[in-house]
Amino acid sequence: MSEHTASATTRPSTRKRYKRIAYGLLGAGIAALFVAIALDRFVLGVALYWAGGLGMGLVQRFSPVELYDERDSTIDRKASQATLNVFAYVFVLGLPGGLVLAETGAVTLPGWFHGATWTLFAIYVVYGVAVGYHKYRS
Secondary structure (H helix, E strand, O other), X not given: OOOOOOOOOHHHHHHHHHHHHHHHHHHHHHHHHHHHHHOOOHHHHHHHHHXXXXXXXXXXXXXXOOOOOHHHHHHHHHHHHHHHHHHHHHXXXXXXHHHHHHHOOOOOOOXXXXXXHHHHHHHHHHHHHHHHXXXXXX
8 A cells, every 4th residue: 555645736835835824924923023113012023023933933844845845945045145246245345445435535434334344254254164064064
């Protein structure tokens, strides 16, 4: 006797349904955060945001179907690489350019410039460590 498996036509619709539920929970959490902020209930908003994120994670973890396939992984990889490339140009060209303009007196850098610089630096350090970890782990 063989085990019953879902047909190829029903599986994508089930996958889509669970993805919609997962992202719907996250979207509801984000919307609740903004509404709560508007109503001056920040702590409640953060709690609802966390609940939405937790709900999304639980749906992704315990759904009866695999929510992501090779196509999703390829899209994620390409999008991640494009994002890192854009911010690499901002970091490599923007940082020295901004510092030169500030040094010459052409512009006054806003206070957040240095925080953004350290944030970009930290992102690329974490990325480098993650690449090294996965390269030598495999």
